[in-house]
Amino acid sequence: MTLEAYADTIIPGEKRSADDRAIAGVATGGGAVQAGALELLQWDATGIHNGLDDLARLLNEHTEVYAGERGLTLDPEVPPFVALEYPDRVALIQRLTTPGHPEKEFWVMLALFCNMSFDSAAHLHTAEALAAGHPGLTVMGIPKPGPDGLWRFEDFGYGRVFARLHPDTTSTGSPA
Secondary structure: OHHHHHHHHHOOOOOOOOOOOOOOOOOOOOOOOOOOHHHHHHOHHHOOHHHHHHHHHHHHHHHHHHHHHHOOOOOOOOOHHHHOOHHHHHHHHHHHHOOOOOOHHHHHHHHHHHHHHHHOOOOOOHHHHHHOOOHHHHHOOOOOOOOOOOOOOOOOOOOOOOOOOOOOEOOOOOEO
């Protein structure tokens, strides 16, 4: 729940249900959690999958200090960071990611992976993510591939063709 709440603070989404405590529900549509932030974080390719429990514990410890400084009472039924209201979650993450904070690199890295789950779906095959309605790729307008699984773009990125196709180019785009 702690890491979900962190991911939701980075890219907010809507609650999955009325009793969802990890997601603050300050935005409509899917956010980082719905985009698979936890799956990406737990993926061994990230290199941080073995340290997630430590990051969650550390975030909750920082939350307890933050709450104590502000006289906030945290709900003991959920992890400390989850118990924070959204503005306090944002304020704490800003504190942790501010230049000069001794753990800044960890919290920025965690934020980057949360962004990555939303804006590139790095942990998923792109065509499958689009077919499943991935919230980040969908909101960014990434088109689905053609029936053959290849992407083709009708409009040229710079508004004009740079070169004509070589006459010996194969149907797969390789030079003969």
